[in-house]
Amino acid sequence: MNYQRSSALFAEAKQYIPGGVNSPVRAFKAVGGDPIFVKEAKGAYFYDEDGNRFIDYIASWGPLILGHAHKPVMDAVIEKAKKGTSFGMPTEIETQLAQLAISMVPNIDKIRFVNSGTEACMSAIRLARGFTKRDKIIKFAGCYHGHSDSFLIQAGSGAVTFGTPNSPGVTQGTAKDTLLVNYNDLESVRAMVSANKGEIAAIIIEPVAGNMGCIVPQNDFMNGLRELCTKEQILLIFDEVMTGFRLAKGGAQEVLGIDADIVTFGKVIGGGLPVGAFAARKEIMDYLAPDGPVYQAGTLSGNPLAMSAGLAMLMELNNKPEVFESLADKTEHLHEGFDRILKGKGVPHQINRMGSMISVHFTEEPVVDFASSAKGNNNMFKKYFHGMLNRGIYLPPSAFESYFLNDALSYGDLDQTIKALESVVEDLN
Numbered sequence: 001m002n003y004q005r006s007s008a009l010f011a012e013a014k015q016y017i018p019g020g021v022n023s024p025v026r027a028f029k030a031v032g033g034d035p036i037f038v039k040e041a042k043g044a045y046f047y048d049e050d051g052n053r054f055i056d057y058i059a060s061w062g063p064l065i066l067g068h069a070h071k072p073v074m075d076a077v078i079e080k081a082k083k084g085t086s087f088g089m090p091t092e093i094e095t096q097l098a099q100l101a102i103s104m105v106p107n108i109d110k111i112r113f114v115n116s117g118t119e120a121c122m123s124a125i126r127l128a129r130g131f132t133k134r135d136k137i138i139k140f141a142g143c144y145h146g147h148s149d150s151f152l153i154q155a156g157s158g159a160v161t162f163g164t165p166n167s168p169g170v171t172q173g174t175a176k177d178t179l180l181v182n183y184n185d186l187e188s189v190r191a192m193v194s195a196n197k198g199e200i201a202a203i204i205i206e207p208v209a210g211n212m213g214c215i216v217p218q219n220d221f222m223n224g225l226r227e228l229c230t231k232e233q234i235l236l237i238f239d240e241v242m243t244g245f246r247l248a249k250g251g252a253q254e255v256l257g258i259d260a261d262i263v264t265f266g267k268v269i270g271g272g273l274p275v276g277a278f279a280a281r282k283e284i285m286d287y288l289a290p291d292g293p294v295y296q297a298g299t300l301s302g303n304p305l306a307m308s309a310g311l312a313m314l315m316e317l318n319n320k321p322e323v324f325e326s327l328a329d330k331t332e333h334l335h336e337g338f339d340r341i342l343k344g345k346g347v348p349h350q351i352n353r354m355g356s357m358i359s360v361h362f363t364e365e366p367v368v369d370f371a372s373s374a375k376g377n378n379n380m381f382k383k384y385f386h387g388m389l390n391r392g393i394y395l396p397p398s399a400f401e402s403y404f405l406n407d408a409l410s411y412g413d414l415d416q417t418i419k420a421l422e423s424v425v426e427d428l429n
């Protein structure tokens with residue numbers, strides 16, 4: 001495949017934009033080579049600046065669950081744009097999207113819209129801290145909640161219970177209030193809670209993780225978390241930026257049967273435009289300004305174009321809930337095809353999947369947390385990624401990302417993807 005024009009555009013972009021990109025994963029650092037510049041997209045495919053066609057398995061990292069340029073969403077945005085793009089005043093469509101989202105998701109009475117998942121998670125912990133009057137939060141190693149300071153934290157050394165910054169610019173003062181524990185390891189959470197009794201405002205978690213590959217909560221882990229939070233009066237925050245309106249109408253709360261105290265959204269809720277949101281029961285949400293003392297605001301929050309895309313998207317999902325089953329079936333088909341081929345060639349691998357989220361890890365051991373995910377063979381992943389890319393299959397350019405299937409993918413597309421792996425696997429070992 002020829003990537004000449006993409007490479008030239010990347011070289012030019014690097015002169016004016018740090019690393020040539022506006023979000024690091026796009027730069028292909030983890031897999032090497034130059035990123036592909038997209039020209040346009042429709043349904044399950046996108047076309048790059050060199051005229052190559054790719055079957056897309058990232059769907060803009062999740063939002064485009066019904067495929068690119070989905071007509072009802074596109075039409076809604078175009079019509080709305082003709083009437084003005086931003087007012088900084090209330091509009092009816094904000095209430096319409098709020099009502100619909102609240103009707104689809106369990107345990108939420110009120111919702112506040114922001115512009116990204118980062119903002120949603122950042123605001124959710126401020127609200128949790130204000131509401132509980134406690135400072136500390138617990139997060140899980142390998143879970144991603146956006147790039148606000150409180151979340152850019154890694155585990156400290158064994159002797160200290162608090163985290164340390166994992167990016168320059170994050171202060172020790174901030175880091176000390178974020179405690180790190182391990183996914184699927186209830187004992188690590190119990191120990192952390194009892195070492196910080198009465199000080200923890202919230203535990204935030206991706207209820208199905210998607211930022212260390214796809215990792216599914218095991219056995220009684222989530223039940224245990226819920227019980228612990230209730231007992232210790234800690235708010236349980238489900239970061240459903242990825243899983244919300246993707247795993248089911250009601251997201252992971254519905255699929256796992258667990259009630260969260262605060263839920264954050266992003267991605268699908270914006271239908272491909274910049275939207276984030278956080279929501280909770282009334283008594284918690286009423287703690288927010290202007291009714292309550294916890295401050296939170298945004299010039300473009302509830303933007304009419306963004307709201308119209310989100311509303312059109314959620315209406316589609318609400319009216320056609322069979323989409324979630326269709327997506328899960330397609331993802332299972334891909335899983336079975338990939339598993340058969342990798343097994344056939346004796347390539348050590350794990351495939352994790354829930355709903356329309358799936359990831360392939362080149363390792364012998366089950367992948368259940370960040371440490372086991374990090375054991376994947378990255379050289380093999382690079383070969384796999386570029387092999388698939390050269391055959392017109394666009395997978396996430398990092399072993400730590402989940403794939404997001406979209407419902408525009410046909411079984412023909414899936415079979416073409418499986419066939420591509422059949423040829424790529426020859427060079428893997």
Ligand SMILES: *Cc1c(COP(=O)(O)O)cnc(C)c1O
Nearest residue numbers: 116117118144145146241242266
């Ligand atoms: C993408 C993501 C975020 C951050 O959302 P942005 O819109 O990129 O700021 C937060 N949490 C999870 C689980 C995500 O997948």
